[in-house]
Amino acid sequence: MSRFIDLTGQRFGMLTVLCRSEKDASGVCWRCRCDCGKEIDVFAGNLRRGHTVSCGCRRVLPYIGKRFGSLTVIEKTEETVRHGGARSPLWKCRCDCGNTTLVRLDSLTSGNIRSCGCMENEGKVQKMRRAAGYVGGTQTSKLLRILEYNRTAADGDMIGVTYDRRSRKWRASLRFQGINRRFGSFDSPEEAARVRREAEQKWFVGFLESFQ
Numbered sequence: 001m002s003r004f005i006d007l008t009g010q011r012f013g014m015l016t017v018l019c020r021s022e023k024d025a026s027g028v029c030w031r032c033r034c035d036c037g038k039e040i041d042v043f044a045g046n047l048r049r050g051h052t053v054s055c056g057c058r059r060v061l062p063y064i065g066k067r068f069g070s071l072t073v074i075e076k077t078e079e080t081v082r083h084g085g086a087r088s089p090l091w092k093c094r095c096d097c098g099n100t101t102l103v104r105l106d107s108l109t110s111g112n113i114r115s116c117g118c119m120e121n122e123g124k125v126q127k128m129r130r131a132a133g134y135v136g137g138t139q140t141s142k143l144l145r146i147l148e149y150n151r152t153a154a155d156g157d158m159i160g161v162t163y164d165r166r167s168r169k170w171r172a173s174l175r176f177q178g179i180n181r182r183f184g185s186f187d188s189p190e191e192a193a194r195v196r197r198e199a200e201q202k203w204f205v206g207f208l209e210s211f212q
């Protein structure tokens with residue numbers, strides 16, 4: 001045992017070496033007490049090379065109380081889950097709805113899990129609506145299609161410009177968020193088209209720009 005070095009009493013980060021570990025007679029494993037109070041066995045090489053500087057709490061504490069979406073981290077548990085061929089520890093979190101749930105840390109930090117599951121369905125619907133181009137109940141892709149169509153359409157063929165046979169007038173209107181807005185009657189399609197374009201700027205373009 002010529003290479004045996006007594007580490008008793010030495011400090012390595014948050015760890016104080018108490019004695020040789022009972023588990024290991026060869027003198028390479030040491031019982032240490034962490035500043036947090038927990039005792040662990042560490043290999044001498046890991047202590048001296050600085051690989052192990054706490055019982056693990058130094059990696060845990062920064063996450064306690066942190067929020068990820070609706071979840072607040074309470075503690076790291078002893079429970080684990082199989083993940084990518086290894087076992088990952090599970091973290092206990094409290095959801096805003098009051099439930100507690102166990103989650104992998106990387107699921108939290110990546111943003112993959114943001115609630116106990118109570119928000120999951122809502123999230124799916126939101127995703128589908130976003131994929132369809134919905135913003136706040138309005139399908140933006142549909143607005144863009146209308147704008148694109150009207151950009152090249154002749155005045156009298158524009159969406160929202162119609163000819164009323166009875167009055168022999170051109171009407172301008174615009175349907176937005178379930179409300180059909182009428183802007184009056186005009187003698188020529190040019191006038192109705194001009195009013196319709198102004199309305200598009202105000203309602204459609206204004207709406208789209210407010211989300212950029």
Ligand SMILES: [Zn+2]
Pocket residue numbers: 014034035036037038054055056057058
């Ligand atoms: Zn500790």
Ligand SMILES: [Zn+2]
Pocket residue numbers: 070095096097098099115116117118119
């Ligand atoms: Zn919840």
